[in-house]
Amino acid sequence: MSSEQRKIVVVGAGSGIGAETAEHYHRQGDYVLAVNLRPSDTQASRHEQCDLRDAAAIDGLLDRIGSKWDALAYVAGVPGTAPAHDVLAVNYLGMRLMAEGMLPRLREGGAIVTVASVAALGWQQRLEELAGLLDATDAEAVRAWQDTQDPAYPVYSTSKQAAIIHAKRLAPAAWQKYGVRINTVSPGPTETPILGDFETSMGKDVLDMVKATVGRHASVDDIVPVIAFLASPAARWINGQDVHVDGGFVAPMAAGAPIQL
Template sequence: MGTGQRRVIVVGAGSGIGAATAAHFHARGDYVLAVDVRPNETPASKHLQVDLRDPEAITALLTEIGPGWDLLAHVAGVPGTAPANDVLLVNYLGMRLMTEGILPLMNHGGAIVAVASVAALGWEQRAGDLAGLLDATDPEAVVTWQAGQDPAYPVYSTSKQALILFAKRIAGPAWTKYGVRVNTVSPGPTDTPILVDFEASMGKDVLDMAKAAVGRHARVDDVVPVISFLGSPDAGWINGQDLHVDGGFLSSLTAGTPIQL
């Protein structure tokens, strides 16, 4: 990835953080392929549609776009209010299939940045529980796995935990074989169109607590520069990391009693 025009794919470019990410790279003069499940007016060089629940659609997309890409910003996701199987198929499996499929099409020195969530808190402790999901590489296997899970455990959290685990496990091989880095960004609650879905699935009280802890929810403009940085040569020695972009919210929960100032 040089400093000239880069070839960037943004998946989930229709709204929210994805739209802002596509607009950011477009404004920089990069060639931006905006991918979403629905048609949209996001500023980009080209628009394509894909349903991430459909592996054949992902394969068709990858065949159509061909090689020579510098960055995949995978931002697409559905909230916990969606059907459980869709949450896993879009947030985990769709991201996985896009990542595995794009790696051979990427330029050496490229990067993949996927958006996870602070809702993935605790993924380290659940690595064993998620082993079966990480073995699932097609929709049928994902659906079968979910059928055996505790329906009370939030599937959105599961989907983002699996995304982070997958990204960390593929980061080493992606670097060794393709010279491509793989990292994730975990925003806290962000003012986007799906915030109301998160209020419904996680509870407004939880989101209000997050807001009170750090003073406000994130804006897309808080998150996009971090995606841009992780995708740039400036982050050339950062690989396999999950970067929290949450104003310090998780640290306030996990690091013990705050030191009073």
């Protein structure tokens, strides 16, 4: 048990990385609010349900939970097999509304960590294309933007690209006004209940190639400690960063062919 109890909000705490994040904090004696769409048996101090597609539901949740929290871990996400509007509503807009709504409810020195994905690769080249989505602050505007997009482009990738860009743009002001840091964690393929959905939407051959390259898929135990570190005082000078947690799969794409040993 930690010497000083912290107060942590974990959104998307019903299964996978979110459940393990909540239970990680619970095991070390922190006060954990586990937020999920449906009831769950995740170990936590308190449970709340929230439909992240609904801005009014998010506002209601924020009103109920009060202030003086130490960290928000936004782990909620839906895969690309879900309807496109739901993917953007949860992975991007719901995250944005929760993060911005939590800023005044976090203590100075607090942190927000959002789980993005290595599927967001290429976000730097899509800044102009995504400008309209980043300007959208409600479900109607997000839906209208998506309706103009090429349906062949993976909406899951779009949602995570937008999440990373938003975090990077919000981080400086959040630090200056509230003393709160914002970072993202981008896992590679991870053994969770929705891995099969990713095989369907991204292609099993693609995920098998990633697995063959680095030796295995990640486990939730590979990802959660990075979330916990970025949300901790030990990461006090890390802000506006996207951290790949992928076993090194992405590195050669940026740096060139790996050195053979």
